[in-house]
Amino acid sequence: MMTFPKILYWLGRICCILLIVACFMPWAYYNDLSISAEAQKTFTGFYSYQNYYGKPGKFLSIFAALSLFLKIMPKIWAKRVDLFVCAIAMAYGLKSFFEYKGVYGSVVPVLQPGLFLMLGTLFIMMAAAIFPDLRIVEKK
Secondary structure: OOOHHHHHHHHHHHHHHHHHHHHHOEEEEOOOOOOOOOOOOEEEOOOOHHHOOOOHHHHHHHHHHHHHHHHHOOOHHHHHHHHHHHHHHHHHHHHHHHHHHOOEOOEOOEEOHHHHHHHHHHHHHHHHHHOOOOOOOOOO
């Protein structure tokens, strides 16, 4: 029988991998962006025109990999550090969400599935960090 923390444990691990995948997916599409012909109109976690939004995919991918490593470790200190790592990633992900959701110059973007996948995986990773599946054994 799967308990709630056990389900969150597995969902958290899967979401760490999905967050890395989401960083490569399209986040926003700018239809009316009058830029050069060779420039892309689709922004991802690793690309924005003239690096206007930076590269949040790098930061989020590193923190997702670190969180995955900490979720696998069966130590209590790893669970506490994972909570901190997930909180920082969640804050940065929310900042990135509102940046990509906002207007670029005077062009309103069409939001793509990668942006919502990034935000959803961060929420599940945070929930998995709050409720870790850790058995505490009392020493006698």
